Amino acid sequence: MIFLKGITKLANLSKSQQVPKLLCSCKLLSNSEQNYYNIKGSLYYNRYLRNYSTDKKVHINIGTIGHVDHGKTTLTAAMTKVLQKDGLSEFVAYDQIDKAPEEKARGITINASHIGYSTIKRHYAHTDCPGHADFIKNMISGASQMDGAILVVAADDGEMPQTREHLLLAKQVGIKKIVVFINKADIVDQESLELVELEIRELLDTFGFDSEAPVIYGSALSALNGQDGEYSENSIRKLLNTIDNYIPDPQRDLNSPFWIPIDNAFSVTGRGTVVVGTIIRGVIKKNDECELLGFDSRRKTTVGDIQVFKKSIPQAAAGDHVGVLLRGVKLNSVDRGMQLVAKGSIKYTNRFKANIYFLTREEGGRSKPILSRYSQQLFSNTWNVPCRLDLEKGIEMLLPGEHGPVNLTLQWKMPMINSQPFTIRENNITVATGIITESLEPVLVTSTLGKLQL
Amino acid sequence: MIFTKRIMRFYHSSKQLFGAEKSSLAVLRKKTGYTIANCKKALQLNDNDLGQAEKWLKDQAQIMGWKKATKLEGRLTSQGLIGVAIKDSCAAMIELSCETDFVAKNKEFKSMVEIAANSCVDFASSQYKSNAPIIKICFSGEQLKELPTQDGKKLSDLLALMIGTVGENATFKRALCFKAGHGVYLAGYAHPSGDEPNHVQLGKFGSILAFRQFAPKEVDLNTVGKELCQHIVGMNPKKLGTIDEIPSEKSDYEDSLLHQEYLLDESITVKDYLEESGVEVIDFRRFQCGESMMESGDQPLELIETCQ
Ligand SMILES: Nc1nc2c(ncn2[C@@H]2O[C@H](COP(=O)(O)OP(=O)(O)O)[C@@H](O)[C@H]2O)c(=O)[nH]1
Ligand SMILES: [Mg+2]
Numbered sequence: 001m002i003f004l005k006g007i008t009k010l011a012n013l014s015k016s017q018q019v020p021k022l023l024c025s026c027k028l029l030s031n032s033e034q035n036y037y038n039i040k041g042s043l044y045y046n047r048y049l050r051n052y053s054t055d056k057k058v059h060i061n062i063g064t065i066g067h068v069d070h071g072k073t074t075l076t077a078a079m080t081k082v083l084q085k086d087g088l089s090e091f092v093a094y095d096q097i098d099k100a101p102e103e104k105a106r107g108i109t110i111n112a113s114h115i116g117y118s119t120i121k122r123h124y125a126h127t128d129c130p131g132h133a134d135f136i137k138n139m140i141s142g143a144s145q146m147d148g149a150i151l152v153v154a155a156d157d158g159e160m161p162q163t164r165e166h167l168l169l170a171k172q173v174g175i176k177k178i179v180v181f182i183n184k185a186d187i188v189d190q191e192s193l194e195l196v197e198l199e200i201r202e203l204l205d206t207f208g209f210d211s212e213a214p215v216i217y218g219s220a221l222s223a224l225n226g227q228d229g230e231y232s233e234n235s236i237r238k239l240l241n242t243i244d245n246y247i248p249d250p251q252r253d254l255n256s257p258f259w260i261p262i263d264n265a266f267s268v269t270g271r272g273t274v275v276v277g278t279i280i281r282g283v284i285k286k287n288d289e290c291e292l293l294g295f296d297s298r299r300k301t302t303v304g305d306i307q308v309f310k311k312s313i314p315q316a317a318a319g320d321h322v323g324v325l326l327r328g329v330k331l332n333s334v335d336r337g338m339q340l341v342a343k344g345s346i347k348y349t350n351r352f353k354a355n356i357y358f359l360t361r362e363e364g365g366r367s368k369p370i371l372s373r374y375s376q377q378l379f380s381n382t383w384n385v386p387c388r389l390d391l392e393k394g395i396e397m398l399l400p401g402e403h404g405p406v407n408l409t410l411q412w413k414m415p416m417i418n419s420q421p422f423t424i425r426e427n428n429i430t431v432a433t434g435i436i437t438e439s440l441e442p443v444l445v446t447s448t449l450g451k452l453q454l
Numbered sequence: 455m456i457f458t459k460r461i462m463r464f465y466h467s468s469k470q471l472f473g474a475e476k477s478s479l480a481v482l483r484k485k486t487g488y489t490i491a492n493c494k495k496a497l498q499l500n501d502n503d504l505g506q507a508e509k510w511l512k513d514q515a516q517i518m519g520w521k522k523a524t525k526l527e528g529r530l531t532s533q534g535l536i537g538v539a540i541k542d543s544c545a546a547m548i549e550l551s552c553e554t555d556f557v558a559k560n561k562e563f564k565s566m567v568e569i570a571a572n573s574c575v576d577f578a579s580s581q582y583k584s585n586a587p588i589i590k591i592c593f594s595g596e597q598l599k600e601l602p603t604q605d606g607k608k609l610s611d612l613l614a615l616m617i618g619t620v621g622e623n624a625t626f627k628r629a630l631c632f633k634a635g636h637g638v639y640l641a642g643y644a645h646p647s648g649d650e651p652n653h654v655q656l657g658k659f660g661s662i663l664a665f666r667q668f669a670p671k672e673v674d675l676n677t678v679g680k681e682l683c684q685h686i687v688g689m690n691p692k693k694l695g696t697i698d699e700i701p702s703e704k705s706d707y708e709d710s711l712l713h714q715e716y717l718l719d720e721s722i723t724v725k726d727y728l729e730e731s732g733v734e735v736i737d738f739r740r741f742q743c744g745e746s747m748m749e750s751g752d753q754p755l756e757l758i759e760t761c762q
Contacts, residue, residue: 067621068553068554068622130554131554131555132556156491157491157621158489160621161621162560162622165559169556191494192491192494195477196490199483367706368688368717369688369717371717395646396645399659399688
């Protein structure tokens, strides 16, 4: 980067864990911090930028949901079997999926198996989770934001009372596209298949999903056993084809106002202050009006220059790692953890709603319950601030191992957006992990967080 | 798929017509909620007569429920719900388990827990009073199944019906009742709180408590009881403890109720809170869903209550 040549002063940013607000003359990450940043940052970026990999095939997260015994695991195995036959993936046997050891994501134990396969078009990370809590944990841990789901319904049973719970859950974890696989077509007649389809369409409609969603009749077991027939391997190919086409590629968000979390900042002699970061969303142009937000401060400025790979360019878009020259900003007013956003585009606040999971003692978390007014340090992306947590009305406590909606009050205003992940640490030990779900109106913090009347 | 297309068109043009031109199978299914396979069988056996088929299904429900229950028997049930009921001088706490936590959210499942908890309270109420401050009555899963419900059926019959409906195995794990003697108060709590069909509290954790007032103080005994129960759920004390025993050095590992930090005010111990409130704890129990993973019948010894 050309900017580097002009650096006047260079100092390492000390770990900002105890002293959250740091004012250094220059901010470049030391090695250890680079690592820290990479670990925390990768998950963060995953959510927004994972589809920009240089690999031609897009990565999609998908899962099977449905009643116990309706054939979720059999179907998952059958999909890999057919893909292996077609030379695209490796077969994963039923037992390997069913008896997969518990997985750990961000320290949380999840009873789910993640397997991967590729179709002609895409790479899929496929989750087969047995329980409701496991799905929620999967979502909160940020390991995989699901792009779509396959609802498996056995044709001999049809919709079951829990099918509603499954769709409700799909809504909760933000799944927008559902493909229906009506399984066990080998043991029922056409009338049953059609009735199950009708019922499921009605139910999809009730829960606000696309009632014209693709519905496929098939037999996972026949396909797995390599039997002949209409409902065998061909139904699986049809399913694979359908998910390839019905579930859209995650879009890089170019329409929202731009938003850049700042990793680095330095001053260039004679030119001013340059901030460096990856554009999370939107498009940034030269001369754009913008705001530098974080730790209660708000600095209005304009974009003097944009550089990517040492070249000055007129504009840059989500996914690009850029250096932005800011007009009239002193280096000592920039902190790592601040965000550069389009002017007036973000609700700048210190209060949020979030969905949180508390780690069990076995996972390294607390042993005691959490009550309202719980105050600890909140970590997100590259920054951390003191934070108070309050439970929603009607919830008297959360025990370790439980998840729930909470309200967060930060010591300072910080720009955060929906589904931004964070952790809570006590004495540097992670005790909870969560994601932001809503921005609330800010409150003025005049006392300690714990004493604040909310 | 030609047929699907036709359905789709039908669906578009007249959403409200859903159900209007349905086959008898669709009608029967919608009305009864039994599985497609069973509805089909009912129609076949009854010459497509809807009324007869429905009657047949209802008659068969119990038998089919039992069949399903038998078929699913032995499958691991590690999820579930605890139900806590308090009526007059009796408190009951029961555990009903199931295979996935989806079912634990089901109306039918919740209502089963509620009925069972009420059956236990009723049973305890029907027992003689003694002079003891409390009588503890405990049930194994098997004993629980034999209890009658308020309308005279056995709990096991209702359970089979419920299993038939939700299509997943479910097992009564255990139950415990307190019957209070003169001057003894009872309290109960279930967490997460919220669901309370017919005054039965439902949750993943539950606790019941028997306590006595030794000095009148300006406190609401209901609140004191509830808060102590919440403490028991949250802090998981293993025993009551005694006033003279030496408290554990690390407060995190303290398992005597009396010496634990009080949940709602860390600056005092439970002992302090009891003194402040003028009450003393006689006995308590805490249930956590799935803590006894074994099927009923082969529970480890310490999980089986000894009865007084
Ligand atoms: N007849 C038939 N049985 C199936 C089919 N798919 C799965 N099964 C059986 O249904 C049972 C449950 O399947 P499984 O994949 O474990 O269901 P899950 O609980 O949803 O994961 C197993 O005994 C499978 O062999 C199918 O297409 N036809
Ligand atoms: Mg399975």
